[in-house]
Structure formats: C-alpha cells, structure tokens
Amino acid sequence: MNKGWLREKIDLLEKNKSVDEITLRVETEDQNLTRFAENHIIQNVTKKINDVYITAFNEKSTGTARTQDISRESLLSALKRAEEIAMNSPEDPEFVEPLDQVNIKDVDRYFENTKRVTPVDKAEVINELIKEAKAHNMEVAGKYLSGEYSIGFANSRGHMAFHNYTKADFSLTAMLDDSSGYANETDENLEKISPKRVADIAFKKASLGKNPAELKPGEYPVILEPQALADFMPFLAWTMDRRAADEGYVYFSKRLGTKIASKNVNLYSDPYCVDNPSEPFVSENGLPFDKTYWIENGILRNLHTTRYWAKKKNLKPVGFPNNVNLGGGKKSLSEMIKGCNDALLITRLWYIRFVNRMDLILTGMTRDGLYKVRDGRIVTAFKNMRFNDSPIRLLNSVIELGIPKRVEGYCLIGPVFAEGFKLSSVTLF
Amino acid sequence: MKDLCLEAINTALSLGVDYADIGIINQRDQKIIMLDMSPKQINDEETVGFGVRILKSGAWGFASSSEVNRESINSVVKEALQLAIASSKVKRGEGVVLAPEPIHQDCFKTPTEIDPFDIDVNDKIQLLLEINKEILSVKYIAKAFSNLRVTRRDQFFASTEGSLIETDIYTINAGYTAVAVKGGDSQDRSFQDYPLNKGWEHIQSLELVSNAERIAEEAVMKIDADFPKVGKRDLVLDPSHLSLTIHESVGHATELDRILGYEANFAGRSFATPEKRGNFRYGSEKASFVADNTLPAGLATTGYDDEGVRCQKWDIIKDGILVDYSSTREVVPLIGEKRSRGSARADGYYNMPINRIPNLCLMPSKDDVKPGDLIAGVEDGVLIEGRGSYSIDQMRLNFQFGGDLFFEIKNGKKGKMLRDVIYQSITPEFWSSLDAVSGKDYWEPRGFRTCGKGEPMQVAQMTNGAPYARFRNINVIRGKL
Numbered sequence: 036m037n038k039g040w041l042r043e044k045i046d047l048l049e050k051n052k053s054v055d056e057i058t059l060r061v062e063t064e065d066q067n068l069t070r071f072a073e074n075h076i077i078q079n080v081t082k083k084i085n086d087v088y089i090t091a092f093n094e095k096s097t098g099t100a101r102t103q104d105i106s107r108e109s110l111l112s113a114l115k116r117a118e119e120i121a122m123n124s125p126e127d128p129e130f131v132e133p134l135d136q137v138n139i140k141d142v143d144r145y146f147e148n149t150k151r152v153t154p155v156d157k158a159e160v161i162n163e164l165i166k167e168a169k170a171h172n173m174e175v176a177g178k179y180l181s182g183e184y185s186i187g188f189a190n191s192r193g194h195m196a197f198h199n200y201t202k203a204d205f206s207l208t209a210m211l212d213d214s215s216g217y218a219n220e221t222d223e224n225l226e227k228i229s230p231k232r233v234a235d236i237a238f239k240k241a242s243l244g245k246n247p248a249e250l251k252p253g254e255y256p257v258i259l260e261p262q263a264l265a266d267f268m269p270f271l272a273w274t275m276d277r278r279a280a281d282e283g284y285v286y287f288s289k290r291l292g293t294k295i296a297s298k299n300v301n302l303y304s305d306p307y308c309v310d311n312p313s314e315p316f317v318s319e320n321g322l323p324f325d326k327t328y329w330i331e332n333g334i335l336r337n338l339h340t341t342r343y344w345a346k347k348k349n350l351k352p353v354g355f356p357n358n359v360n361l362g363g364g365k366k367s368l369s370e371m372i373k374g375c376n377d378a379l380l381i382t383r384l385w386y387i388r389f390v391n392r393m394d395l396i397l398t399g400m401t402r403d404g405l406y407k408v409r410d411g412r413i414v415t416a417f418k419n420m421r422f423n424d425s426p427i428r429l430l431n432s433v434i435e436l437g438i439p440k441r442v443e444g445y446c447l448i449g450p451v452f453a454e455g456f457k458l459s460s461v462t463l464f
Numbered sequence: 465m466k467d468l469c470l471e472a473i474n475t476a477l478s479l480g481v482d483y484a485d486i487g488i489i490n491q492r493d494q495k496i497i498m499l500d501m502s503p504k505q506i507n508d509e510e511t512v513g514f515g516v517r518i519l520k521s522g523a524w525g526f527a528s529s530s531e532v533n534r535e536s537i538n539s540v541v542k543e544a545l546q547l548a549i550a551s552s553k554v555k556r557g558e559g560v561v562l563a564p565e566p567i568h569q570d571c572f573k574t575p576t577e578i579d580p581f582d583i584d585v586n587d588k589i590q591l592l593l594e595i596n597k598e599i600l601s602v603k604y605i606a607k608a609f610s611n612l613r614v615t616r617r618d619q620f621f622a623s624t625e626g627s628l629i630e631t632d633i634y635t636i637n638a639g640y641t642a643v644a645v646k647g648g649d650s651q652d653r654s655f656q657d658y659p660l661n662k663g664w665e666h667i668q669s670l671e672l673v674s675n676a677e678r679i680a681e682e683a684v685m686k687i688d689a690d691f692p693k694v695g696k697r698d699l700v701l702d703p704s705h706l707s708l709t710i711h712e713s714v715g716h717a718t719e720l721d722r723i724l725g726y727e728a729n730f731a732g733r734s735f736a737t738p739e740k741r742g743n744f745r746y747g748s749e750k751a752s753f754v755a756d757n758t759l760p761a762g763l764a765t766t767g768y769d770d771e772g773v774r775c776q777k778w779d780i781i782k783d784g785i786l787v788d789y790s791s792t793r794e795v796v797p798l799i800g801e802k803r804s805r806g807s808a809r810a811d812g813y814y815n816m817p818i819n820r821i822p823n824l825c826l827m828p829s830k831d832d833v834k835p836g837d838l839i840a841g842v843e844d845g846v847l848i849e850g851r852g853s854y855s856i857d858q859m860r861l862n863f864q865f866g867g868d869l870f871f872e873i874k875n876g877k878k879g880k881m882l883r884d885v886i887y888q889s890i891t892p893e894f895w896s897s898l899d900a901v902s903g904k905d906y907w908e909p910r911g912f913r914t915c916g917k918g919e920p921m922q923v924a925q926m927t928n929g930a931p932y933a934r935f936r937n938i939n940v941i942r943g944k945l
Contacts, residue, residue, distance in 0.1 A: 067547075070919060073725045075556035079547040080526040082814045088507075098585075101509035103530040116508045123586045125593070129502035154550035162554045176728035178919050208729045217729075282606045284643050284650035385732070386855045390866060390943045391884060393650050398864050398886075400857040421855070421862055421888065425945060459941070460888050462862035463735070 036063050036085070036185045038197045044110060045189035048089065051111055054118050056092040056191035058133050060318055061085065066182025066202075069157040074165045074174055079154055082182075089113045092191075093121035095130040129343045133190040139323045142312045144200035145183070149225040152181050152203070164234045168209060171238055177207035181225065186314060188321035196316045196323075202444060205230045208403060209237040213247060213464065214416060216240025217383050217403035219262065221444035223312070240382060240404040244416040247405075249461055252420070256378040257456040258371055258408060259429075261439070263401075264361065265446035266384040268302070270397055271426040272359050274389075275329055277340040277350065286395040286427065287338055295335045296430035301362035302330040310439070311447035313357040324354045330430070363439040363449035371437050371450050373411040378452065380406040380413060384422070395425045400462065420458040429453050465630075469622035471534055472516055475541045477624055481548070483519040483562060484541070485623040487770060488512075488532060489813040494585065494614045498592040500600060500607065506589065513813040517771075518544040522559015523551035526816040562793040563804045565773050567625055572767020573632040575760075576663025580614040580636050583664050588612050591672065592640075598676035599642045604684045606650070610640035611657070612667070613913070619770075627772040635661050635763060635925060637913060638672060644683040651883060653683035654868055656704045656850050659913045659925065660761040682869060682881075689883040691944060692870065696937040698845030699887060700838045705867050706930040707910035708851045710826055713891040714746075714753055715928060716917075717860035718780050719807070720789040721819035724798055731917045732858025735891070736786055738799045744786040747895025750829075750933075753781040755790060755822040757806060762823035763911045763925040764809075770817040773806035780824060784895070792819045811922035818918050825929035828907040829900070835932040838900050845873040846885055846940060853886065853943065864888045866943055884943035894935065902932035 045059050063085050070078040087110065090099045098120025100113040157179045168175040185199035205228050206219035218236035220228040259267070280287040287295075296302075305326035306315040316323050320342065328336045337353055345352035372380065387399035398421060405417045429451070437449035465488050476484035490512045497505040514537065515528035525547025527540045552559065592610040599608035615635045622628045639657030643650060655675055660666050701709065716734070721727060723734045736744070757764045757775035768774055771793055779787050789799075790807035808817035839847065850868025857863070870882040889897075911927035 068920070069551070070729075071554065072728055073556060076523060076551040076554045077726055078524060078526065078816055079551040080816050081528070081543060081547065083529060084814055085530065097503070097506065099505070099507045101507060101511070103511045103513060113510075116510075120506050120508060120585055123584070124503060124506055124589055125586070127502050129499075129504075154547050155553070158550045158553040165554065174725065174728075176725060178729060180920075206729060210725075210728060215728075283645040283648070284606055284652075288648075385858055388853050388855045390853045390886060394945060396943060396945055398853060398855045400855065400862065402858055419857060419862075421857070421864060423864075423886075423941075423945070428945065457945070460862060460864075460939075462857045462859070463890065464857075464859055464861070 036061055036187055041187040041189050041195060041197055047107065047110065048114050049191060051114060054091040054093040054121055056133050058090045058190040060088040061187040062318060063185045064182060066180060067154055068178060068180045069154060069161065070178045071161050072176035074168065076158060076161060087113065089117045091117040091121040092133065095126040096121045096124040097127060098124055131342045131346060133192055134194050134321050135192050136194045137323060139196050139316050141198060142306055142315050144223040144312050146201045146224040149181055149201035149203050149223065150183055152225055160230050164207065164230060167234065173209045173211055173238065173241060175207055175209050178204065179230065180204040186318045188316065188318060190321065194321050196321045198314050203228050204444065205233050207234050207237045209241040211241050211245060214241050214244030215403045216244060219443060222441065243406060243413055244404050247416040247418045250417040250420060252459050252461065254455040254457050257453055258375060258378050258380045259451045260368060260382045261442045261448050261450055263381045263384045264448045264451055265442035266387060267426055268359055268361065268446065268448065270387060271395065272329065272356050274392060274395065275338045277338040278344040280338055285392055287335065290335050291338065293335060294333050295427055296330050296333040297433040298333045299436060300330055300333050300430045300433060301328065303328045303360050304356035304358050305360060306357060308358065308360060308447060311358050311360055311441050313445060317354040322352055322354050324357065327353055358445045360447040361439065361449065364436040366435065366437045368437055368450045371435060371452055372408050372413065375408045375452060376410060378408045380408050390423060395427050396423060397425065398423045418464055419462045421460045422457060423459045424457040429456060465620040466628065468532060468534065468537055469620050469628065472537045472541055473622050473624050475538050476518060479545055481518050481520050481545060481624065483624055484516065485621065485771060486514055486516050487810065487813055488514040488620045490618045492616045496588055496592060496612045498596050498610045500596055501593060503589060506585065511812065515810065515813045516540050516544045517816060518548045519560055520545055520548035521552035523548050523555045524560065525551060528814040560794050561797050563796045563802060565793060565804065568627045568629055568768060568772060568774060571630045574634040574661045576634050578664035580634065580664040581616065594673050595640050595676045598673060599640065599680040602677060602680035602684065604644045604646040605642055605680050606645040607643035608640065612638040621768065621772050623772050629768050629772055631767050633661060633766050634663060635659060635913065636663065636666050638667055638670065640676065642680040642683040644687055646684065646687045649687050651683055651686035653679050653686060654850060655679050659763055659911050660909065661763055661765055662761045685881055686883045689881040691942045692846060692882050692885045692940050694941055697940045698842045699935045699938050700842060700845060700847045700873065701933050702849040703908035703930040703932065704850050704910050705848050706826065706933055707928040708854055709865055710824065710928045710930055711821065711912060712854060712856045713860060713863055713894065714781065715821035715824045717891060718789045719819045719821060720791040720795045720799065723789065724795055727917065730919045735859045735861050740786050742787060745784055745896065746781045746786045746892055747784045748898045749783045750898045750901055751781055751784045751895045752827040753824055754827055755780050755805065755824050757822045759823045759909065759927060762909060762927040764823045764927065769806040769808045770810045771808040773804045775806050778805060790819060790822050795819060809924045811924060815922050818922060820917065820924040821915060821926045823927040826901065826931065826933065828902060828904040828931035832903045833900065835902055835906055838902060838932055838934040839873055839878055840876040841900065841934065842873040843875055846882060847871040847873055847878055848885060861890050863891065886941045886943045888939045888941065894938065897935045897937060898933055899936055900934040907931040
C-alpha cells in the first residue's frame with residue numbers, strides 16, 4: 036500500500052457510495068517470525084495481511100465493515116455492508132463528523148535493510164546463540180521478527196494520512212534449572228538490534244539468578260530496569276482518559292493541574308521523538324498526534340480526549356498515545372546499581388492487571404530476575420514475588436531516574452530508583 | 465473450497481514434503497459495542513484466507529494469504545516449504561514427529577435453533593440500548609457499557625494424510641457493565657459475558673434486560689459496602705467466578721507445549737511437569753477436571769481441532785491427581801503418548817495452530833448439593849460471584865483473583881455485601897483446600913472468547929465449566945493500598 040493506492044481506493048468508494056460520507060482505514064503487515072524454544076526452531080511463519088475497514092456515515096448513524104480482500108468487488112461489497120448498517124441503525128447521540136483535511140507531518144521509520152533479513156539468516160543467528168547457550172548449560176527460547184507495516188486513512192472530505200514503517204524485534208529467555216534471564220531489542224532499523232547483545236544480557240541474568248533465596252513480603256526500595264517499567268507504565272497511560280476522569284470513575288478525576296508525581300517526573304508521548312518514533316496519527320480517524328505531556332514536572336497536564344468529548348466540552352482532542360516516554364536522568368543502569376547501598380533490582384514484570392482503577396492499584400509478578408543490590412553490586416537472587424502497588428505511588432517516590440532506553444519499540448524509559456515498592460507474596464521459583 | 469484444498473495438498477506432495485495441511489477459513493463477525501446510548505462500534509467483519517503448514521526434514525514452515533485462488537495457493541505452499549527448510553537448520557534431534565491420527569473425511573456444524581445472522585442488526589442494537597437505558601435509570605450510575613458478538617467460522621481442512629474436514633462453527637455472547645459513582649468513589653458490576661457455541665436462542669435465554677436494573681443497583685451498593693477482614697477465610701465461589709480460576713491455574717498449567725518449554729519466552733511455562741503425571745496431588749479428592757471438546761455448546765466443541773484431530777473427552781485431574789494434559793500432534797509423542805488430545809487451535813487463517821486449553825471443567829458433586837449447603841458449612845468466609853482482577857505467575861503457581869460481587873458469610877449464612885475482596889494462593893495448595901462442590905443443577909458452562917497465548921498473541925475460545933465450590937483457609941486481602 037502507498038498513498039496512490041489509498042487515493043485510488045477512496046475514489047472508487049466515493050464514486051459508488053450512497054451515504055453522506057465514508058472513511059477508509061487500511062492496515063497492512065508483511066512479516067516473518069521465527070520462534071525458538073528448547074534450543075530449536077519451533078515456528079517459522081510469514082504473515083501478509085491487508086486489513087480494510089470502511090465506515091459509512093448516514094445522517095447521524097454509522098456502520099463499519101471489514102474485509103481482508105482488496106479486490107474491487109470485495110471493497111464495494113464491504114461498502115455496501117457498511118452502508119446497510121448505517122442506514123438501519125439508530126441515530127448516534129454522540130455522532131461526530133469525519134475530520135476535515137489536515138496536514139500531517141510523516142515520520143521516517145522505514146529501513147530497507149530490515150526487509151532484507153531472511154528466514155535462513157535468522158536460523159543462522161539463532162543456531163549460533165543456541166550453541167553458546169549450550170556452552171553455558173542453558174536452554175533458550177525467543178523470537179526473531181522482521182517485517183514492514185503500513186497504516187492508511189482517507190475520508191470523503193479529502194483528509195488522507197499514510198504511514199509505513201519497518202520493524203525488527205529479537206528477544207531471548209535463557210534458562211537454568213532454578214533461574215532465568217530475559218532481554219529484548221526492537222527497532223525500525225535491523226542494524227540497531229543485536230541478537231548477540233540480547234543473548235549476552237539474558238545469559239548474564241540467568242547466571243546471576245542461581246540459587247534464589249526467599250524474600251519476605253513487604254515494602255522495599257527498588258531499582259526497576261527499563262523493561263520492568265515498560266511493562267508497568269503503559270497501564271498508567273491507558274487509564275488517562277479525560278471523559279472517564281470528568282465522569283468520575285478513574286484515578287485522574289479532578290486531578291488535572293495537580294501534582295501527582297515527584298518533581299523530576301516527565302511522562303510524555305511524541306511520534307516525532309528521534310529515539311522512539313511512532314505513528315503520527317490515530318489510525319481509526321486520522322487525527323494527528325502532537326507531542327503531549329501527560330505529566331510535566333510531576334503535574335498532571337493532559338489526558339487523552341476523544342473527538343466527541345472534546346467537542347462537547349470545548350477541548351482539544353488528544354489522541355491515545357502510541358508511545359510512552361519517561362524523561363530521564365544521567366546515570367546508566369550499572370551506574371545506578373553502583374551508587375545504590377540497599378535495594379531490590381527488578382528486571383521484568385509479568386501478568387499485570389488492575390486491582391482497583393480508582394486508586395490505580397496494579398498487581399503482577401516479577402519474572403526472569405529479582406536480585407538484591409547491596410553496596411553497589413548484585414549480591415544475591417530471590418524467588419519471584421507478587422506486587423500490589425500503584426504506578427502513581429512509585430512515581431511519587433522516585434529517588435533517581437536513569438538514562439532512557441527504548442524498550443519493546445514503544446517505550447523510551449530509563450531505570451528508576453524508588454523509595455518503596457509493595458511485594459505481597461512469594462512464589463515457589 | 466475442496467478443490468483448492470486438494471490443489472494445495474497435491475502441490476505439497478509433488479514438492480516432497482513430509483507432511484502438509486491447509487486450512488481455508490471464512491470468518492464473519494458482527495460486533496456491537498454500546499456506550500450509554502451511543503453505538504461505539506457496529507461492525508460487520510469478514511475475513512477469508514488460507515494458511516499452509518508444511519513439515520520438511522522434521523521442521524515447520526507456515527505461510528498464508530487472503531487471496532484464495534490456485535495461483536496463490538501454489539505460491540504459498542512453496543513459501544511454506546522454504547520456511548520449513550530454513551527451520552530444519554535448527555531442529556532438535558531428528559525433528560518433529562507427529563502422533564498418528566486416523567484419516568477423517570467429515571463435516572461438523574454447530575447445532576443452532578436460530579441463525580444469529582438472520583436477526584436484524586438493528587434488533588441487536590435495540591437490545592443493547594434497552595439494557596443501557598435500564599442501567600442508566602438507576603441513581604448514581606455514571607456509565608453503561610454493553611456488547612454483543614456473533615461469529616461464524618467456516619473452515620475447510622485437508623492434509624497430505626488424506627483428511628478432508630469441513631467445520632462450521634457459530635459462537636455468540638453478550639454482556640454488560642454498570643459503573644456507579646458516588647461521593648468521589650466508584651465501583652462497577654457486570655452481567656458476566658456468557659459465550660457459547662449456539663444460535664440466537666442463547667441470547668434469548670440470558671434474561672439480559674430483566675437483570676440490568678439489579679446489576680446497576682448492585683454497582684451502587686458496592687460503593688457503600690465494607691472492605692473484607694484480612695486473613696485466612698473460607699471462600700464459596702460461584703461458577704462464573706471459578707471458571708477464570710480454573711482457566712488460569714489448571715487450564716494453562718496443563719497445556720503440554722507450555723510444560724515442555726515452547727512458550728518460555730512470553731506466555732510462560734508450568735509447574736505441572738511430565739514426571740508428575742499419575743502421581744502428583746494437584747488438589748483434594750473433590751478436584752476432578754474433565755476436558756471435553758464434545759461438550760454440547762462448548763466453545764472448543766468444533767468436531768475437530770485445527771490439525772484434523774477429532775475432538776475428545778478425557779480426564780486431566782482425577783480425584784485430585786494430575787493424570788493428563790491438553791496436547792497437539794507435535795508435543796504428545798514427547799511424553800510417550802500415541803495420540804494427540806486434539807487441542808491445536810489457530811487464531812485466524814494467518815496463524816499457526818498452537819496448544820490451547822480445551823473445554824476444561826470442574827466436575828460437580830454426584831449428590832444434590834446446593835450452594836446454600838456450601839454456605840451453611842462456613843463459619844467465617846466470603847461468597848464471591850463473577851470475575852474481577854486476575855493474575856498468575858509464569859509457572860502457574862502464585863495467583864491472585866478479585867471478583868465482581870462479594871458477600872460476607874457468618875455462621876453458615878450469607879450476610880452483608882463486601883467490596884474489593886482479593887484472594888491469593890498457590891495452585892496446588894488452593895485446589896487441595898477444595899472441600900465441597902455443588903451438584904450438577906448448579907454447574908454452568910462459563911467460558912472465554914479471548915484467551916491470549918503465543919507470540920504474536922493469538923486468541924482462542926474454550927469453556928471452563930464449574931459448579932459452586934468451597935475452599936478452606938484462603939488468604940484474603942483488600943484491593944486497596
């Protein structure tokens with residue numbers, strides 16, 4: 036898909052429509068994924084999909100049809116199905132017209148070299164790392180993904196937005212009898228990821244995790260590695276909804292403009308962030324993303340706001356974040372550990388769920404490495420623990436933020452040293 | 465479709481594969497989401513395509529396309545073969561050996577009384593509007609969410625072994641949530657989503673509208689309810705709640721691929737390792753779990769799984785002892801078993817099937833035990849209804865669950881409403897504390913449509929039926945810091 040293709044298809048639909056207006060949303064992916072586990076490749080999968088959503092607007096009603104067949108007949112059939120729904124649906128009291136034309140600056144996230152890595156190349160890389168794992172008496176599991184993706188949006192008002200990007204993603208879990216370690220690198224540019232570097236980190240973490248002791252539940256000072264924060268912080272971003280706050284059923288109710296975190300906390304989204312770029316518009320409606328501070332110097336500044344709520348409350352619509360960035364400090368993770376007298380080091384969090392949305396309490400487990408840091412070094416490993424705590428409480432007890440690192444391809448986030456994190460029960464490994 | 469299936473199989477055979485199969489899937493979904501009185505989503509989704517899985521030199525390759533024609537099929541078969549050849553560079557020993565399965569040439573269709581796609585979309589919308597109107601009529605209600613989804617998945621499957629199977633599966637579900645706001649606090653309460661493989665008759669039987677006002681009132685009552693007393697308490701869990709605890713602590717824990725390490729990088733592993741089979745006490749003698757992919761209206765009742773294995777019924781935990789697993793043709797030989805349990809499922813034509821939870825159910829008592837009988841045996845405890853917060857570690861041991869509605873139990877009687885009750889346990893300890901279950905009249909086939917697993921994440925559906933059940937001395941905490 037490209038802009039020309041998108042224009043051709045919206046023109047086709049425009050000529051054939053029998054409702055007031057239409058929107059066209061297309062998402063494509065062409066990727067190869069090699070998965071490995073138990074020291075061998077378990078899956079090698081290519082996926083090529085064109086996902087098309089056509090929405091018909093009839094007076095104040097809408098209907099949407101989806102197809103993955105991009106032939107003329109299929110698109111016209113989907114248009115007809117969308118129109119039938121719109122024409123037979125009741126009026127939507129929260130109806131919002133499609134967006135007028137607006138210019139969107141694109142973000143360059145497309146790297147030809149990322150497309151060139153073949154399944155054979157991946158197998159060779161994985162084979163070498165498995166040999167190394169065996170030399171450490173470890174078993175490994177992981178994935179090596181590469182692909183190209185695009186999102187496109189067009190409507191009857193001439194608004195059109197298109198973005199394409201590539202992605203390379205390598206992650207690996209190294210396992211010994213009583214320990215494990217995990218690492219991941221994701222980037223648009225294949226050259227920026229290093230499976231060897233990922234594996235070395237995972238091997239080291241697994242080695243450090245041998246003979247884990249049992250920790251008592253309680254509140255502990257913690258250093259959260261970027262991966263653990265990237266697992267944790269999106270849950271905060273996902274609940275930052277203006278309407279839910281105004282209607283009183285999320286934590287952020289009546290808190291806009293108030294201090295909710297330590298002064299050194301700056302949480303923001305920015306599609307044009309050089310170190311963590313993302314899609315520059317909302318794929319569902321073509322709304323451009325701007326750089327948005329959610330928390331600035333500890334003050335809650337913005338909440339994402341739908342176009343309907345913005346219109347009703349005379350606000351500016353703010354898109355749902357596609358990336359989450361936490362402004363950082365000047366220390367690397369190893370420097371932060373060196374400067375720490377006594378804390379737990381949490382490397383990864385798992386199965387995080389809300390316990391209480393009003394208080395923004397989350398629960399989840401540590402995974403693939405929980406260690407004790409004493410006098411500037413890792414001295415022992417612990418069995419994994421369950422936490423019950425709030426990202427807001429954590430952000431209010433920040434002692435130090437580290438140099439941000441890109442994690443999972445959508446978080447730019449540093450390690451954080453915080454005064455206290457509540458661990459409520461221990462597991463058996 | 466049959467001709468195209470055979471085209472793929474013949475092409476694969478001509479290329480010298482060890483094994484190949486093809487699944488051509490036509491899936492239609494109607495999805496309606498209502499927020500207050502506003503339709504936020506009225507979607508009619510149709511996805512058509514095919515996936516080809518090839519085994520060559522003991523390794524897998526999988527490719528797919530939405531262009532269902534001869535040219536595309538031949539091209540995708542060749543692509544899948546190249547992927548298998550690449551995989552074969554890094555295989556274990558001699559590579560994948562599939563457990564044998566008889567050849568099947570068959571059709572299976574979900575029995576339905578009323579085809580849900582024959583019901584006008586506007587009638588479905590009006591149903592949800594009526595629900596939300598009832599919810600919003602209750603004082604202190606700030607928000608009403610309701611949803612309805614209807615799916616038909618028509619699949620042709622063929623393999624180089626000679627199987628040729630058509631399955632035509634209908635799934636339907638609806639549910640809603642009321643959000644109350646009062647005095648700066650908020651609570652919600654849901655009519656739990658109740659999916660089954662049935663027709664529109666299932667929606668008609670749910671009494672969705674007549675329960676809406678009660679659900680909304682209970683959301684408001686939760687705000688004024690007391691927090692639980694923290695500590696060891698007895699629990700009585702209703703089927704809609706317990707289905708999730710079963711799903712997480714037994715269903716995922718007994719997926720053989722996970723046990724063997726296939727999902728170690730993300731979805732995780734399991735403590736229920738093969739040497740425990742036949743001797744490990746997973747729970748009390750009351751804990752008997754049967755997997756049954758022939759269960760009428762069960763979400764995994766599809767006639768055959770996605771690698772052509774006939775659906776079966778078998779014990780997973782018998783009288784508290786771990787006896788078997790869910791499995792696929794690839795993993796089951798690795799524990800010395802001869803036949804797959806038929807648990808391979810793919811999310812769409814574009815994903816390779818993986819080992820999924822079957823319809824896995826806790827068996828009811830053979831006696832006519834009523835929920836009230838379970839409550840009568842509790843001096844100090846909590847009755848939990850519906851699902852809330854849920855989390856479990858990656859070995860499926862330490863878990864924590866909330867719920868949707870809670871009542872104190874005092875001296876054998878259901879008492880006042882509670883709020884924000886959370887319980888924590890370790891899987892075998894929890895199931896060993898099970899001391900009573902209700903009879904079959906109180907057993908419900910609750911289930912899930914969006915169980916996530918794999919990389920990239922695939923969703924699958926299964927029923928995890930349960931009776932009411934009583935557990936002794938479980939650690940209860942408050943969902944509050």
